[in-house]
Amino acid sequence: IGHNPAESFPLEYQTILNNKKQGMKLIVFDPRLTETARYADYWFQIRPGTDAAALLAWINIIIKEKLYDSAFLLQWTNAPFLVRTDQNRLLREKDIREGGSENRFIVWNEISNEIAIWDPETQEYLPSNTTPALLGEFKVKLATGEEVLCKTVFQMLAERAAEYTPEKVAEITWLDPEKLKEAAMLWATSRKPKTILAFVSSHQIGRNSSRIHQCVMILHLLMGMVSMPVSFPGPRGPGGIYVRESEMEMAEALPENQRRKMIGADKFKVMAWPQYEITTPLFKKIWGVSNNMSGHGHLVPAPLLWRAILTGKPYPIKALITWTANPMVWAANTKIVYKALKSPNLELHVVIDHVMTPTAVLADYVIPAACKSLETPFISNWQDAMGDIIVGQAAIKPLGERRSDYEFWRELAIRLGFGEYFPWKDVEEVCNYRLKPLGLTLDEAAQLGVIPSQPCTHEAFKEINPETGKPYGFATITRKAEIWPVSFEIFGYDPLPFYEEPPESPISTPEVAREYPLILTTGGRFRPMFHSEYRHWGMGFREQHPYPIVEIHYQTAKEHGISDGDWVWIETRRGRILQKARLSATIHPKVVNVQSHWWYPELPAEEPYLYGVWISNANVLTLDEPEALDEMVGGWCNRALLCKIYKAEQHPPILHCLGAL
Numbered sequence: 001i002g003h004n005p006a007e008s009f010p011l012e013y014q015t016i017l018n019n020k021k022q023g024m025k026l027i028v029f030d031p032r033l034t035e036t037a038r039y040a041d042y043w044f045q046i047r048p049g050t051d052a053a054a055l056l057a058w059i060n061i062i063i064k065e066k067l068y069d070s071a072f073l074l075q076w077t078n079a080p081f082l083v084r085t086d087q088n089r090l091l092r093e094k095d096i097r098e099g100g101s102e103n104r105f106i107v108w109n110e111i112s113n114e115i116a117i118w119d120p121e122t123q124e125y126l127p128s129n130t131t132p133a134l135l136g137e138f139k140v141k142l143a144t145g146e147e148v149l150c151k152t153v154f155q156m157l158a159e160r161a162a163e164y165t166p167e168k169v170a171e172i173t174w175l176d177p178e179k180l181k182e183a184a185m186l187w188a189t190s191r192k193p194k195t196i197l198a199f200v201s202s203h204q205i206g207r208n209s210s211r212i213h214q215c216v217m218i219l220h221l222l223m224g225m226v227s228m229p230v231s232f233p234g235p236r237g238p239g240g241i242y243v244r245e246s247e248m249e250m251a252e253a254l255p256e257n258q259r260r261k262m263i264g265a266d267k268f269k270v271m272a273w274p275q276y277e278i279t280t281p282l283f284k285k286i287w288g289v290s291n292n293m294s295g296h297g298h299l300v301p302a303p304l305l306w307r308a309i310l311t312g313k314p315y316p317i318k319a320l321i322t323w324t325a326n327p328m329v330w331a332a333n334t335k336i337v338y339k340a341l342k343s344p345n346l347e348l349h350v351v352i353d354h355v356m357t358p359t360a361v362l363a364d365y366v367i368p369a370a371c372k373s374l375e376t377p378f379i380s381n382w383q384d385a386m387g388d389i390i391v392g393q394a395a396i397k398p399l400g401e402r403r404s405d406y407e408f409w410r411e412l413a414i415r416l417g418f419g420e421y422f423p424w425k426d427v428e429e430v431c432n433y434r435l436k437p438l439g440l441t442l443d444e445a446a447q448l449g450v451i452p453s454q455p456c457t458h459e460a461f462k463e464i465n466p467e468t469g470k471p472y473g474f475a476t477i478t479r480k481a482e483i484w485p486v487s488f489e490i491f492g493y494d495p496l497p498f499y500e501e502p503p504e505s506p507i508s509t510p511e512v513a514r515e516y517p518l519i520l521t522t523g524g525r526f527r528p529m530f531h532s533e534y535r536h537w538g539m540g541f542r543e544q545h546p547y548p549i550v551e552i553h554y555q556t557a558k559e560h561g562i563s564d565g566d567w568v569w570i571e572t573r574r575g576r577i578l579q580k581a582r583l584s585a586t587i588h589p590k591v592v593n594v595q596s597h598w599w600y601p602e603l604p605a606e607e608p609y610l611y612g613v614w615i616s617n618a619n620v621l622t623l624d625e626p627e628a629l630d631e632m633v634g635g636w637c638n639r640a641l642l643c644k645i646y647k648a649e650q651h652p653p654i655l656h657c658l659g660a661l
Helices: 010-021 051-064 070-076 153-162 166-173 177-189 209-222 273-287 302-311 334-342 405-416 427-438 442-448 486-491 510-515 554-559 653-657
Strands: 027-029 042-044 082-084 105-109 114-119 124-126 137-141 147-152 319-323 348-353 365-368 378-380 389-392 518-522 549-553 567-572 575-584 591-594 639-647
Touching: 027 177, 042 177, 051 153, 051 166, 051 177, 051 209, 070 209, 082 105, 082 153, 105 147, 147 153, 166 177, 273 486, 302 334, 378 427, 389 442, 405 427, 427 442, 510 639, 549 554, 549 567, 554 575
Parallel strands: 027 042, 319 348, 348 365, 518 591, 549 575
Antiparallel strands: 082 147, 105 114, 114 124, 137 147, 378 389, 518 639, 549 591, 567 575, 567 639
16 A cells, blocks of 8 residues: 555565465555556555545455454454443543542453453453453443443444445545455455555655554454564663664653643644653563654654744744755645745754755755765664664765764754763764673674564564563553554544545545646655655766656546656646656556656756756645644645646746756
């Protein structure tokens, strides 16, 4: 779903092809016939932005056909927990008993035909001879004496999913209802292991994107699996210490009053301090280390940052450090990014990067960054997402004025009075410090290249924790895999997934669709480029892929007078850009696919050129209005937008400058 490993993950793609030869079935949801989709047993040309509806239909089919793993759901998930239907929250011990706990939960015991209590602390039911009901509704007497109707989480899920029949979802998604059902049955009845690869970044897809991931997680749990192979947090040293990036974060050093200032954390709570503060104590309790917050899981939604700079609300943003990033290209709604970076309200902007970029041109200071693995040593487990650790030694010393990232941040910390937190004089000392628990030096680890974790397994949660004698379980409030996430309940989000129409679509904004009748999708990976990198001539990459390409169905192109190779305008309500048309017989006729992250380093740096950032950059087209952001993480919309396309009849002079004609 939303994933084309043939372009983005070549090694994963080879694994898929190898497994196909062994009989693996492949199902692809994509409006384009990508290289990956060519090998699919089922290829669905889904309407962009409607993935959650399709997955909810799958959940409905699997529950209706009783294809789920009931034993797994009862033992390892909170599917049997009771939900108060009057308050749409889990029933707790405090509800039924004076002085009861907030963190003990209630099930219906089929043996005694009365309630029983789940204690996450002991991971036991009270009474111990409890067989929880998976489905059903029950009247429960509260501590106040009143009776309330309760349903199991699984019953609530079944009722929610029942709203998404294949026939209803077919109208939403453009898919064949029978084929959708066939594919769901194929996936559910195929032998394990099986998985759903849903590489749709929640912070870049917009409304409803988090619900896609929630549906994927639920589908795996229905099958008796966790969503991905979960290893222990990493290699352990003789002292039982894990080596992780999170160990260096010192989140506990940030005072409570500063945490509360995180922009957007009051509304978009899942990728912010509110969720971190729930998850981390649980993660530490199980694994002895913190969960990672430095990657893609803990951030201020970029659209809110730009508006805070411009308006001074909720407070003024006077300084910004852009660390090897290029928001003039990667962030949605390039116009507002430009206004924010040019605003007099932003008194200081520092960019750290390997090359001059459109963003760097607008900065007050540009710090040349050393290249990790070439000019500085490194330790990486991909933001704690991998169990294995990759270690490398520098090949050469940093050239010119380049500095390692660590040197920059350490020198800044010293000048701000925080030098005590950076006791290591250089990256080498940091690496040796981190590797010491493993009994290795940087040189020794670099010779190994990769330090493996404990065996990677889908079932680490079943392993017995030697300190407790109980299974490790899950780092959640219930210690179960949560179909009904308790944190969602606490934050005021609907605990169960649902489908929401994209904020800009033929259905939600029909008046816009009359002028912009096509559906725009952006952001798909294409080789040899990576995000906004490798656009310079002379490195071999631009030579392979010199200009940006918009993919359009040949019939749609014919209707618009467009031929293959024409430069065309793609326009939304926010602006228009130029790309070269590639006609296709396999993209959906109502969809155009625009390549993202384009800029032209060969053009002048000074304004108004800014390395050609306005010419072909897909984010000139994308949507970042706060009301259109994902409700839980604040993700913006770079897909499922409305656009129109037309031939550039009078070639803009800039194309001559690019040598593109």
